[in-house]
Amino acid sequence: MGAAPTILEPTEETQHVTEHATRDLLRLATAGSVDDGKSTLIGRLLYDTKSVLADQLSAVEAATLARGGGEVDLALLTDGLRAEREQGITIDVAYRYFSTATRAFVLADTPGHVQYTRNMVTGASTAELAIVLVDARKGVLEQTRRHATITALLRVPHVVLAVNKMDLVDFDEATFRAIADEFTAYALSLGIPDVTAVPLSALTGDNVVDRSTRTSWYDGPTLLEHLESVPVGRDALSEPFRFPVQVVIRPRTAEHPDYRGYAGRVASGVVSVGDEVTVLPSGKRSTVVGIDTFDGPLTEAHAPQSVTLRLADDVDVARGDVLVPTASTVEVGSDLEGTVCWLAEKRSVLGARLLVRVGTRTVRALLREVNARLDVDTLTVEAWDGVDTLHAVDATDTSSDIPPRALTLNAIGRVKIRLAEPIVLDEYATHRRTGGFLLVDPADGTTLAAGMIGATLLDRLAPTPSAQDDDDWFAGAGI
Numbered sequence: 001m002g003a004a005p006t007i008l009e010p011t012e013e014t015q016h017v018t019e020h021a022t023r024d025l026l027r028l029a030t031a032g033s034v035d036d037g038k039s040t041l042i043g044r045l046l047y048d049t050k051s052v053l054a055d056q057l058s059a060v061e062a063a064t065l066a067r068g069g070g071e072v073d074l075a076l077l078t079d080g081l082r083a084e085r086e087q088g089i090t091i092d093v094a095y096r097y098f099s100t101a102t103r104a105f106v107l108a109d110t111p112g113h114v115q116y117t118r119n120m121v122t123g124a125s126t127a128e129l130a131i132v133l134v135d136a137r138k139g140v141l142e143q144t145r146r147h148a149t150i151t152a153l154l155r156v157p158h159v160v161l162a163v164n165k166m167d168l169v170d171f172d173e174a175t176f177r178a179i180a181d182e183f184t185a186y187a188l189s190l191g192i193p194d195v196t197a198v199p200l201s202a203l204t205g206d207n208v209v210d211r212s213t214r215t216s217w218y219d220g221p222t223l224l225e226h227l228e229s230v231p232v233g234r235d236a237l238s239e240p241f242r243f244p245v246q247v248v249i250r251p252r253t254a255e256h257p258d259y260r261g262y263a264g265r266v267a268s269g270v271v272s273v274g275d276e277v278t279v280l281p282s283g284k285r286s287t288v289v290g291i292d293t294f295d296g297p298l299t300e301a302h303a304p305q306s307v308t309l310r311l312a313d314d315v316d317v318a319r320g321d322v323l324v325p326t327a328s329t330v331e332v333g334s335d336l337e338g339t340v341c342w343l344a345e346k347r348s349v350l351g352a353r354l355l356v357r358v359g360t361r362t363v364r365a366l367l368r369e370v371n372a373r374l375d376v377d378t379l380t381v382e383a384w385d386g387v388d389t390l391h392a393v394d395a396t397d398t399s400s401d402i403p404p405r406a407l408t409l410n411a412i413g414r415v416k417i418r419l420a421e422p423i424v425l426d427e428y429a430t431h432r433r434t435g436g437f438l439l440v441d442p443a444d445g446t447t448l449a450a451g452m453i454g455a456t457l458l459d460r461l462a463p464t465p466s467a468q469d470d471d472d473w474f475a476g477a478g479i
């Protein structure tokens with residue numbers, strides 16, 4: 001098992017970014033088939049934005065010379081950094097930082113080998129932009145379609161199609177247009193609204209950071225110009241206010257005998273002193289009377305700031321509760337339906353006891369149903385009604401035979417989960433910051449799957465199953 005994926009919470013790496021920098025921060029992920037030039041492109045971005053340390057650069061120059069010289073092999077840069085990070089630990093995603101005068105970037109670098117779905121889900125779940133690479137000579141491949149599908153599933157707001165290796169097709173406009181049109185049409189069919197296609201050469205640098213003199217027919221932005229100008233952070237601010245409580249702070253010092261605050265990160269939206277808030281799932285109401293930070297009090301806080309909120313009333317608030325605006329309608333329930341990407345070697349078992357993590361909340365749960373499965377290899381969807389599924393599969397079955405309706409590593413499926421306690425059920429489609437969840441194996445803490453609450457892409461792709469519930473069975477199972 002690698003490091004736990006981060007669909008819900010910012011990683012250690014992103015957390016160190018200061019509040020100020022966060023405002024101008026773009027999180028991006030890359031996806032490409034093997035040899036499309038992902039490492040070279042990342043190396044080029046780091047190199048041309050001067051984000052490479054001198055010693056790393058001389059190591060790469062020396063290695064290039066040792067290989068017989070020529071153009072600096074920028075893939076060595078990325079791969080070298082990767083190797084550094086991978087020593088001794090299995091890591092799914094490495095994060096690279098670079099910045100320009102206008103913006104800072106965190107790039108999730110997901111190695112493109114076998115566990116691509118898992119890696120891409122991990123990298124793209126927090127990304128606001130995905131770069132999908134294709135080799136201009138090969139055009140749109142099955143793998144490209146898979147990457148587009150996962151990007152759509154995770155609702156990454158912006159997608160860039162990087163048509164790489166344009167130098168190998170003589171910077172031919174027709175080749176570029178044909179690939180761009182095919183990809184854009186496919187993306188549209190998946191509901192991806194915003195695709196920007198850029199003809200580039202990672203190796204020679206054309207249209208990556210610097211404008212190419214060999215694509216006079218192209219009047220769009222270079223890759224970096226686009227990365228610098230694409231709108232960021234708006235989504236988190238435009239979503240309604242959500243504050244998952246991480247810690248209840250009660251110092252009880254002589255100085256502040258009655259202090260009681262709720263620390264956490266504003267997951268989405270904005271909160272101000274004086275706002276009426278409701279604590280969920282309890283439904284208790286109060287008013288924000290203070291917003292505290294290490295740097296002093298604020299009158300207003302917005303996503304993704306970390307703050308401590310104080311309330312007017314001594315209501316019962318615990319870790320895992322969510323503060324929301326009182327005036328809004330928020331769904332709370334204990335039946336969770338959604339789409340999951342299965343991330344574990346062990347397969348799904350119907351009726352299995354699980355832990356579900358949503359925000360800062362962890363609750364016990366039961367996997368009730370897998371009623372559709374997307375095969376990312378073939379991009380076909382199988383859908384089943386839920387009627388006899390539970391009886392067909394023994395919950396204690398540990399045989400190596402995979403039941404036909406199980407989810408295995410990299411599979412994407414639609415599930416129904418019964419929770420032991422009610423939680424806030426924000427639809428991922430409209431609440432990307434709070435509508436994600438993780439399924440965890442209570443036995444050993446393994447992350448089994450990353451999921452999205454509510455209707456997702458699978459509903460668009462799948463025939464509608466005539467699912468029926470089997471509540472009696474669940475009553476028997478004790479949830």
Ligand SMILES: Nc1nc2c(ncn2[C@@H]2O[C@H](COP(=O)(O)OP(=O)(O)OP(=O)(O)O)[C@@H](O)[C@H]2O)c(=O)[nH]1
Nearest residue numbers: 034035036037038039040075112164165201202203
């Ligand atoms: N001619 C040409 N070659 C390129 C270009 N970009 C990458 N290459 C070459 O394509 C090969 C594969 O490039 P990598 O960057 O290692 O590609 P990758 O396999 O997608 O990267 P990872 O899977 O992330 O390791 C290398 O030999 C690169 O030098 C390009 O724009 N033009």
